Amino acid sequence: VKYNKIYKSSGYFCNSKNQKLKKKEFIISKLKIGEIIIKVKYCGLCHSDLNLIHKNWKFAKFPFVPGHEIIGTVVAKSNNVKEFIIGERVAVGWFSKFCNKCIQCLKKNENMCRNYELVCVGRNGGFANYVKIDQSSVFKVPKEMLSKHLAPLTCAGWTVFGALTSFNIKRYSKVAILGIGGLGHLAIQFGNKMNFEMTAITTSENKIADCKKFGAKYVMDIKSFYEKKDNYDFILVTAKANYDWRSVLKTLNFDGTVCFISRPDKLIKFDIFDIMYKRARITASPGASKLSMRKMFDFARKNKIKPAVEVYDLNKVNNVIKKMINRKIKYRAVFKVS
Ligand SMILES: [Zn+2]
Numbered sequence: 001v002k003y004n005k006i007y008k009s010s011g012y013f014c015n016s017k018n019q020k021l022k023k024k025e026f027i028i029s030k031l032k033i034g035e036i037i038i039k040v041k042y043c044g045l046c047h048s049d050l051n052l053i054h055k056n057w058k059f060a061k062f063p064f065v066p067g068h069e070i071i072g073t074v075v076a077k078s079n080n081v082k083e084f085i086i087g088e089r090v091a092v093g094w095f096s097k098f099c100n101k102c103i104q105c106l107k108k109n110e111n112m113c114r115n116y117e118l119v120c121v122g123r124n125g126g127f128a129n130y131v132k133i134d135q136s137s138v139f140k141v142p143k144e145m146l147s148k149h150l151a152p153l154t155c156a157g158w159t160v161f162g163a164l165t166s167f168n169i170k171r172y173s174k175v176a177i178l179g180i181g182g183l184g185h186l187a188i189q190f191g192n193k194m195n196f197e198m199t200a201i202t203t204s205e206n207k208i209a210d211c212k213k214f215g216a217k218y219v220m221d222i223k224s225f226y227e228k229k230d231n232y233d234f235i236l237v238t239a240k241a242n243y244d245w246r247s248v249l250k251t252l253n254f255d256g257t258v259c260f261i262s263r264p265d266k267l268i269k270f271d272i273f274d275i276m277y278k279r280a281r282i283t284a285s286p287g288a289s290k291l292s293m294r295k296m297f298d299f300a301r302k303n304k305i306k307p308a309v310e311v312y313d314l315n316k317v318n319n320v321i322k323k324m325i326n327r328k329i330k331y332r333a334v335f336k337v338s
């Protein structure tokens with residue numbers, strides 16, 4: 001075990017709000033108990049990275065290296081790490097540490113841990129050669145799947161899987177996915193294999209054929225969707241667009257649920273009567289538990305879930321971020337790091 005070796009890394013730093021990322025060498029500090037150093041192979045670009053770069057979320061801390069959809073190889077570990085071996089391929093998502101002590105961790109809702117730490121907040125993420133992560137949030141991956149496909153599953157896949165499995169949606173339920181991008185295109189695939197009747201809501205005509213391939217029974221634009229009154233058992237909101245929320249609620253079936261895994265820019269207003277007469281629910285889902293991550297990988301392997309990725313070299317990172325801001329990334333950009 002190369003416990004004391006110093007790892008020189010090089011990564012793309014965001015030094016302040018809205019700035020282009022700049023390449024810089026840095027030293028990975030000595031391992032603490034429970035920590036693992038991972039050589040990054042592939043890392044996805046998630047909208048949460050943009051929210052940190054733009055400081056849309058107050059907890060962003062500069063400077064930092066973005067990237068939290070990480071697939072890589074264990075190159076060093078502290079002596080007490082038994083679950084992972086050197087050379088093993090592993091995954092890391094949004095979180096970098098769970099406390100394993102708080103009430104939510106004890107209830108196995110680690111994604112609601114009261115003391116969690118994040119990969120890109122107060123530490124550096126996957127747009128770098130190496131990352132240092134606590135073993136509590138490192139995951140094993142299915143051998144059969146390619147790293148470029150696994151990367152988006154670690155955050156986007158985990159989040160949609162958590163939402164689609166946490167609210168007791170029955171087989172053959174009508175499920176609508178609002179917004180078909182990185183999250184949405186995976187939600188269609190997972191939901192279809194869970195035997196839900198999937199509807200994709202997108203304004204992009206060039207995504208209609210893809211959505212059918214992903215497993216959507218119906219694909220429609222937002223206006224046609226608003227006309228489907230009392231219809232959907234579950235609506236998953238994956239885009240940050242500011243829809244007409246009262247019209248969205250009207251499309252919910254009796255006892256239906258609308259669940260947010262994205263955060264629209266504007267506050268949402270509605271009348272309680274919009275949901276009361278049909279006992280509808282409005283909820284949101286924060287990632288998912290550790291067990292969910294394992295189940296998600298297993299489900300993805302068995303059902304051949306395949307993220308639609310555009311692979312780029314990491315030195316193109318600023319161009320790709322620009323493309324994402326301009327909505328020119330169709331589903332998911334993934335960087336080949338090493
Ligand atoms: Zn993410």
Ligand SMILES: [Zn+2]
Nearest residue numbers: 099102105113
């Ligand atoms: Zn905890």
